[in-house]
Amino acid sequence: MKVSQIAGFLGSGKTTAVMKIVDELMKRGYKIAIVVNDVGEINVDAKFIEAHGLKAKEIAGGCICCQIAGTFSETLASLHDSFNPDIVIVEPSGVAIPWGLKRAAEYSEAKADMIIEHAPVITLVDATRVDLLVKAVKRLVETQIREADVCFVNKVDSASAADIAKTEKMIKEMNPKAEVYHMSSETGRGIDIACDLIVNRISARYDEAIEEELLRKQYGGRKDA
Numbered sequence: 001m002k003v004s005q006i007a008g009f010l011g012s013g014k015t016t017a018v019m020k021i022v023d024e025l026m027k028r029g030y031k032i033a034i035v036v037n038d039v040g041e042i043n044v045d046a047k048f049i050e051a052h053g054l055k056a057k058e059i060a061g062g063c064i065c066c067q068i069a070g071t072f073s074e075t076l077a078s079l080h081d082s083f084n085p086d087i088v089i090v091e092p093s094g095v096a097i098p099w100g101l102k103r104a105a106e107y108s109e110a111k112a113d114m115i116i117e118h119a120p121v122i123t124l125v126d127a128t129r130v131d132l133l134v135k136a137v138k139r140l141v142e143t144q145i146r147e148a149d150v151c152f153v154n155k156v157d158s159a160s161a162a163d164i165a166k167t168e169k170m171i172k173e174m175n176p177k178a179e180v181y182h183m184s185s186e187t188g189r190g191i192d193i194a195c196d197l198i199v200n201r202i203s204a205r206y207d208e209a210i211e212e213e214l215l216r217k218q219y220g221g222r223k224d225a
């Protein structure tokens with residue numbers, strides 16, 4: 001079972017992009033599940049997803065959507081046993097850390113008879129709020145960017161050219177290895193690229209040494225910094 005994370009800070013456009021990506025993947029014939037990790041009290045995402053007719057049940061074309069109940073690894077295991085999707089698209093909470101989620105996903109292997117494959121970790125970066133992100137939540141944004149395989153400069157339909165360039169530069173500085181593309185769920189830009197990446201590519205399994213190395217680069221060695 002393949003697990004695809006669409007990460008990004010609060011409000012970066014994850015849910016909107018996930019819905020577009022799921023539509024496209026279903027058109028391509030894949031059986032898809034969505035897991036939303038919503039830590040908030042008011043569950044805006046579930047409402048949004050319900051408005052699209054995807055409430056925790058199979059719909060035409062084969063998609064199931066559920067909110068995390070219990071632990072993430074149990075959710076994945078039970079999704080596998082009950083629905084057996086080709087790909088699980090995960091929208092982590094806006095403050096989740098990608099490598100931690102990879103590890104949690106792999107825990108599910110012991111709970112169901114399956115192997116987890118990771119799609120490339122995709123992080124969305126909101127180009128319309130780049131200044132705010134750098135000022136207010138730089139560390140978290142940096143972690144999400146550093147741990148990504150691919151970053152999408154998002155909302156390019158409503159960001160200025162200068163802000164798009166600034167966002168790209170920030171991503172390149174924080175993670176020189178990341179592939180960078182543009183996305184707009186408004187115009188559909190980047191959605192096909194995201195789907196191609198999810199379907200065709202595989203990202204590394206969780207590796208504590210790599211996580212330590214990422215944290216060392218970012219925080220100078222203290223894992224709890």
Ligand SMILES: Nc1nc2c(ncn2[C@@H]2O[C@H](COP(=O)(O)OP(=O)(O)OP(=O)(O)O)[C@@H](O)[C@H]2O)c(=O)[nH]1
Nearest residue numbers: 009010011012013014015016094155158184185186
């Ligand atoms: N202009 C523009 N606005 C967008 C785009 N994608 C999302 N938005 C808007 O950005 C806001 C947040 O979008 P969401 O998809 O809810 O973002 P999210 O990352 O899921 O948010 P949380 O789950 O709360 O962290 C909404 O008002 C969307 O309509 C885009 O491509 N362009």
Ligand SMILES: [Mg+2]
Nearest residue numbers: 014015045091
């Ligand atoms: Mg959301």
